[in-house]
Amino acid sequence: MGRPPYHRWAVAVLVVVAAVAFDLRGGRGEVRPFTVRPVPAGAELTDDDLEWREVPRGLLPPAVLDGATARVDLPAGTPIVPALLAASDPTPPEWWSVPVSLTPGIPVGARVRLVLLDDGAGVEGLVTSGPVDDLFGGTGIGLVAVPPEHADAVAAASAEGRLVVLVAEGPVRRVSAEGR
Numbered sequence: 001m002g003r004p005p006y007h008r009w010a011v012a013v014l015v016v017v018a019a020v021a022f023d024l025r026g027g028r029g030e031v032r033p034f035t036v037r038p039v040p041a042g043a044e045l046t047d048d049d050l051e052w053r054e055v056p057r058g059l060l061p062p063a064v065l066d067g068a069t070a071r072v073d074l075p076a077g078t079p080i081v082p083a084l085l086a087a088s089d090p091t092p093p094e095w096w097s098v099p100v101s102l103t104p105g106i107p108v109g110a111r112v113r114l115v116l117l118d119d120g121a122g123v124e125g126l127v128t129s130g131p132v133d134d135l136f137g138g139t140g141i142g143l144v145a146v147p148p149e150h151a152d153a154v155a156a157a158s159a160e161g162r163l164v165v166l167v168a169e170g171p172v173r174r175v176s177a178e179g180r
Contacts, residue, residue: 029054033063033080039070050080064108082130091128096151100158102131102142106167112144113166116157123150 031052039049045068060079068085078084091097100114108130114123123146131140144165146154157163 028057030057031055032060033065035074035076035078035080037076039074041070041073044069045080045085055079091145092126094148095126095145096148096155097128097143097145098125098151098155098158099141100125100144100154100163100165102127102140102144102165103167104131104140106130106142110167114144114146114150114154114157115164115166116153117162117164118157121153123147123154125154 032055033050034053035049036051037049039045045065050065061081063080063082063085065080065085071084071086074080074084106112106127108127110127112125112127114125115121116123125144125146127142128145129143131142144154154163
């Protein structure tokens, strides 16, 4: 009679332990909102319009739903992402919104200081539309509201890459340099 196959038993036990550990470590997903019925463009999204589904982590960006309206017609089953939503316009009266390169993650409503590189002048601004995240890690274009007397200079500096955006508040203090 030969020796029992202890090595095979040890390997079998390790495989079972690894499988249990893999199963117990939890899901690798996150929940995101999806429409449960068609939502017309311009309609405000309500809890009755949405259901939360688990998706793989990082697949869909989070969307702010408070007071959000559909920017376009949304068929049933559409995942809700920021690009499909429009919020109330936070632009102060008489101010102009200028397209500016912003670091992803800057929230709508954040106060910013726009520094024009030619003369070092600073202009206060307000983020009115967050940047569309660039899948390649670059900066996205968002809208920043500025007083009317500075709109022309800020627009020209932004178009020519002569503008630095300083963020005064938000989840993280960041600096975004244009044209870099």
